[in-house]
Amino acid sequence: MAQSTPRVWLITGSSSGFGRAMVEEVLRNGEIAVATLRKPSVLDDLADQYPRTHLLVVPLDVTNEAQVKSAFVKAKDVFGRVDVVYNNAGQVLLQEAEGTSMDRARALMDINYWGAVTVSLEAVRFFREENPKGAGGLLMQVSSLCAMKGVPKIAFYSSTKAALDLFTEVLAQEVLPAWNIKVHDPNSDR
Numbered sequence: 338m339a340q341s342t343p344r345v346w347l348i349t350g351s352s353s354g355f356g357r358a359m360v361e362e363v364l365r366n367g368e369i370a371v372a373t374l375r376k377p378s379v380l381d382d383l384a385d386q387y388p389r390t391h392l393l394v395v396p397l398d399v400t401n402e403a404q405v406k407s408a409f410v411k412a413k414d415v416f417g418r419v420d421v422v423y424n425n426a427g428q429v430l431l432q433e434a435e436g437t438s439m440d441r442a443r444a445l446m447d448i449n450y451w452g453a454v455t456v457s458l459e460a461v462r463f464f465r466e467e468n469p470k471g472a473g474g475l476l477m478q479v480s481s482l483c484a485m486k487g488v489p490k491i492a493f494y495s496s497t498k499a500a501l502d503l504f505t506e507v508l509a510q511e512v513l514p515a516w517n518i519k520v521h522d523p524n525s526d527r
């Protein structure tokens with residue numbers, strides 16, 4: 338993953354799991370991380386370890402559209418561009434469909450689908466209109482095998498990821514080649 342010119346990565350859901358692991362990997366490789374998360378203090382240990390030239394920690398709840406836009410603005414203010422968006426923030430819900438309240442199911446959709454869609458659309462707009470002309474960018478969606486097959490207790494979780502996969506499949510076809518934007522469609526790997 339080492340690059341001659343360090344890329345700027347914007348990562349959502351950086352507090353734990355895949356998100357934090359990706360932030361650490363980016364930093365280990367000498368690249369630049371814009372680590373976004375709901376509670377920035379969770380990354381105080383990394384902020385103490387890495388200089389501001391390589392790590393910017395930004396508050397972001399992906400269900401808040403204004404915060405999504407503001408995270409990209411902050412990345413541009415500090416680094417001038419964003420090269421890769423790792424669209425990772427999400428929650429798992431393991432519960433039988435009948436036992437799940439509609440409020441809980443809708444809240445999951447707000448994060449895993451609408452939140453990821455909001456980040457995706459801002460990423461594409463930013464790559465095209467805010468990055469240096471022609472630089473483009475890469476949008477990486479974090480989906481799940483649960484999008485491919487339904488098994489008990491994952492009805493709502495699977496639905497959020499299946500919806501995101503279809504959205505991504507379409508978005509990947511709608512970006513024009515001249516924009517130099519790559520949308521990683523997880524379905525293409527399966």
Ligand SMILES: NC(=O)c1ccc[n+]([C@@H]2O[C@H](COP(=O)([O-])OP(=O)(O)OC[C@H]3O[C@@H](n4cnc5c(N)ncnc54)[C@H](OP(=O)(O)O)[C@@H]3O)[C@@H](O)[C@H]2O)c1
Pocket residue numbers: 349350351352353354355356374375376397398399400425426427428429448452479480481482
């Ligand atoms: N683990 C697996 O086996 C697996 C398999 C396939 C796909 N995935 C997907 O991988 C992604 C990461 O999951 P993980 O396994 O690494 O779990 P995780 O450790 O629970 O990480 C989830 C991350 O998403 C964040 N998040 C949740 N709601 C958010 C919101 N509204 N706004 C911003 N961030 C929010 C969490 O932040 P807080 O700390 O603030 O809650 C956390 O940083 C998810 O999209 C998940 O669906 C996981």
